[in-house]
Amino acid sequence: MPIEYRHLTKNELDTFIEMRINQLREEGAKEDIDLRPALKAYYLRHLADGIFVSWLAFDGEKIVGTSGMSFVEKPPYFACPSG
Numbered sequence: 001m002p003i004e005y006r007h008l009t010k011n012e013l014d015t016f017i018e019m020r021i022n023q024l025r026e027e028g029a030k031e032d033i034d035l036r037p038a039l040k041a042y043y044l045r046h047l048a049d050g051i052f053v054s055w056l057a058f059d060g061e062k063i064v065g066t067s068g069m070s071f072v073e074k075p076p077y078f079a080c081p082s083g
Contacts, residue, residue, distance in 0.1 A: 001060055003057050004057070004058045005057055007054070008053075008054035008055070008066075008068075010047075013040065013043055013044070017043070019063070019066060020039060021039075051070060051071050052068065054067055054069070
């Protein structure tokens with residue numbers, strides 16, 4: 001079956017959040033709080049305003065790959081006057 005690529009939607013958000021938490025655990029992050037509510041609020045807010053975009057790779061109905069990018073605009077500073 002060929003890999004299918006789709007934009008992240010609310011339908012996959014809970015699975016995406018669990019994948020993010022697993023990534024943080026694998027990277028050695030300390031788990032002092034339940035991060036799910038904050039992640040859900042972040043993704044819902046920034047998927048809606050376009051600041052966060054994500055593509056998912058599906059093999060059938062199984063997610064086999066993800067991507068994510070947050071867009072940030074920095075103010076100008078001396079080393080980079082355009083920001």
